[in-house]
Amino acid sequence: MADRILVGTRKGTVLVERSNGRWTPRLSGHPGVGVNYAARDPHTGTLWASLGHGHWGAKLSRSRDDGATWEDAPQITFPEGARFYAPRVPGEGGEEDPQGPLEIKDATVQKLWVMAFGQPGRIYVGTIPGGLFVSDDGGESFELNRDLWNHESRGGDLFGQEGSGHTHWYGTPAAEGDFAPGIHSIEVDPRDPDRVLIAISTAGVLESSDGGKSWRSRNQGMLMDYLPDPAAEWGHDPHSIQISSGDPDCIWQQNHCGVFFTSDGAETWNKVSKPDQGIHFGFPVAADEEDGRTAFLVPGRSDMQRMAVDGGLFVARTTDGGESWTELREGLPQENAFDVVYRHALDKRGDLLAFGSTTGNLYLSEDRGESWFPVGQNLPPIYSVRFA
Amino acid sequence: MTATTARPVPRPPPCRVSVVLRTPSSCIVSAAAPRPFRGAHANGGAKVNDPSCRAQHRELPGLPPPALDGIRAAPLSSPSMPKVELTRHLFQFFPDLEGRELIVEGETVAEVVSAMEEVAPGLAFYLCDERGRLRQHVNIFIEEQRVADRDGLSDPVGPDSRVFILQALSGG
Numbered sequence: 001m002a003d004r005i006l007v008g009t010r011k012g013t014v015l016v017e018r019s020n021g022r023w024t025p026r027l028s029g030h031p032g033v034g035v036n037y038a039a040r041d042p043h044t045g046t047l048w049a050s051l052g053h054g055h056w057g058a059k060l061s062r063s064r065d066d067g068a069t070w071e072d073a074p075q076i077t078f079p080e081g082a083r084f085y086a087p088r089v090p091g092e093g094g095e096e097d098p099q100g101p102l103e104i105k106d107a108t109v110q111k112l113w114v115m116a117f118g119q120p121g122r123i124y125v126g127t128i129p130g131g132l133f134v135s136d137d138g139g140e141s142f143e144l145n146r147d148l149w150n151h152e153s154r155g156g157d158l159f160g161q162e163g164s165g166h167t168h169w170y171g172t173p174a175a176e177g178d179f180a181p182g183i184h185s186i187e188v189d190p191r192d193p194d195r196v197l198i199a200i201s202t203a204g205v206l207e208s209s210d211g212g213k214s215w216r217s218r219n220q221g222m223l224m225d226y227l228p229d230p231a232a233e234w235g236h237d238p239h240s241i242q243i244s245s246g247d248p249d250c251i252w253q254q255n256h257c258g259v260f261f262t263s264d265g266a267e268t269w270n271k272v273s274k275p276d277q278g279i280h281f282g283f284p285v286a287a288d289e290e291d292g293r294t295a296f297l298v299p300g301r302s303d304m305q306r307m308a309v310d311g312g313l314f315v316a317r318t319t320d321g322g323e324s325w326t327e328l329r330e331g332l333p334q335e336n337a338f339d340v341v342y343r344h345a346l347d348k349r350g351d352l353l354a355f356g357s358t359t360g361n362l363y364l365s366e367d368r369g370e371s372w373f374p375v376g377q378n379l380p381p382i383y384s385v386r387f388a
Numbered sequence: 389m390t391a392t393t394a395r396p397v398p399r400p401p402p403c404r405v406s407v408v409l410r411t412p413s414s415c416i417v418s419a420a421a422p423r424p425f426r427g428a429h430a431n432g433g434a435k436v437n438d439p440s441c442r443a444q445h446r447e448l449p450g451l452p453p454p455a456l457d458g459i460r461a462a463p464l465s466s467p468s469m470p471k472v473e474l475t476r477h478l479f480q481f482f483p484d485l486e487g488r489e490l491i492v493e494g495e496t497v498a499e500v501v502s503a504m505e506e507v508a509p510g511l512a513f514y515l516c517d518e519r520g521r522l523r524q525h526v527n528i529f530i531e532e533q534r535v536a537d538r539d540g541l542s543d544p545v546g547p548d549s550r551v552f553i554l555q556a557l558s559g560g
Binding site for chain 2: 055077
């Protein structure tokens with residue numbers, strides 16, 4: 001059972017540790033700095049944090065002494081010549097013009113958004129504006145995965161060329177600066193380290209079965225309500241995806257347009273939202289490690305009103321692949337709750353669940369969500385929660 | 389949708405700099421081995437709790453090696469030697485720079501940044517992105533004049549200039 005939680009917040013990396021049955025948070029590092037994601041490499045024990053300095057840019061940080069001290073890690077940079085199509089920001093020039101010309105821009109790291117760990121030594125980092133960086137030496141060096149960067153859906157090879165002139169990768173509101181796409185989910189198949197699924201806002205889900213050398217879309221069955229063709233191959237906005245580690249053909253997805261589930265390894269997705277219960281919009285999803293048909297969400301009211309549903313915070317749980325949902329409310333505020341839980345801010349480990357919100361509340365359950373208790377209520381806005 | 393190519397972003401000029409760092413004890417320490425400016429240090433940046441962020445002793449070409457007592461004669465030429473003053477907010481990430489007088493060689497802002505990168509590996513990537521462009525919420529002043537060329541940092545620096553590297557009010 002886990003005894004520690006790494007929490008990335010707007011003002012630093014918080015470590016929550018259990019001792020004598022009590023969970024206590026403390027600031028571990030990066031005081032005053034935004035920490036987009038923090039997680040532990042299961043192979044080496046190194047703690048990693050992706051920082052978003054308001055002034056100094058995105059930086060990768062690591063601790064090799066369990067959070068006692070932190071140091072700048074070798075930094076991730078786009079290679080010379082890396083470029084991307086930048087769509088116009090909605091509203092720029094006075095009117096949204098989806099048919100307007102695209103601009104080609106030099107790529108620089110805007111946000112280090114998510115990290116994932118494959119076989120020993122393999123570390124993935126997903127970024128805004130959409131680069132996937134890979135290390136095979138435990139984080140001593142990273143390289144841009146060019147096969148994904150040059151993917152036809154993104155516009156082809158823009159290194160010194162004009163590419164196709166088209167892109168299906170659109171911006172994410174999580175971008176700061178250029179309205180650019182971002183990789184926020186990276187899932188490695190526990191059966192096969194060469195099989196990786198990633199999710200991009202805003203493009204969709206892609207899969208590689210050969211260690212990242214080639215990629216294909218995995219969006220069949222996903223539906224959008226903001227484009228003329230809801231079932232188009234590209235343009236989707238998955239908010240997060242997660243593989244059930246013990247049942248890897250089962251994958252869960254919280255999308256901008258609902259909740260989706262697949263039991264065939266992402267060949268096809270099925271929409272399993274229950275809007276009458278408030279289960280539709282949200283950001284994070286946590287798949288059960290043993291039973292692939294069990295998953296947890298923290299729903300939000302809607303994309304137009306991003307806050308708790310009717311002022312009452314709850315966690316939704318399904319045990320039948322989304323056919324039915326249970327609202328878990330015990331211990332959570334049911335009046336005047338405005339918590340929003342970001343896509344990386346929910347995690348599960350065995351019987352433990354934890355989530356943190358933009359209002360600085362961190363909640364924990366030790367009984368698979370049946371009951372909850374607060375661990376911190378004056379924390380900074382929380383960006384990520386990961387058992388470590 | 390059709391694509392148009394954006395105006396090419398100017399790249400910072402390649403810099404060949406030698407660094408002379410004056411320590412608070414007024415002992416002149418020389419560092420050589422000039423190397424091109426890059427947007428990010430390849431082998432890791434600041435070590436927040438690691439005291440090894442120091443200028444390395446290396447020989448300047450054409451100049452005698454440092455004397456044993458660490459004092460050397462002034463070079464015959466008069467290179468541009470601006471003084472750099474950093475916002476204290478950077479000392480959180482580069483603690484070895486706090487309290488030190490930083491006088492580096494450089495004739496442009498880009499050369500000054502390169503020289504500072506030699507002194508504090510990783511610093512350049514705090515100030516600039518990987519294209520060498522000054523980050524949006526970072527300001528560099530020469531005396532009281534904000535630099536004009538934020539993309540290439542080509543603003544000239546005088547021999548006795550004071551160069552201020554500061555965080556903007558925005559970005560906080």
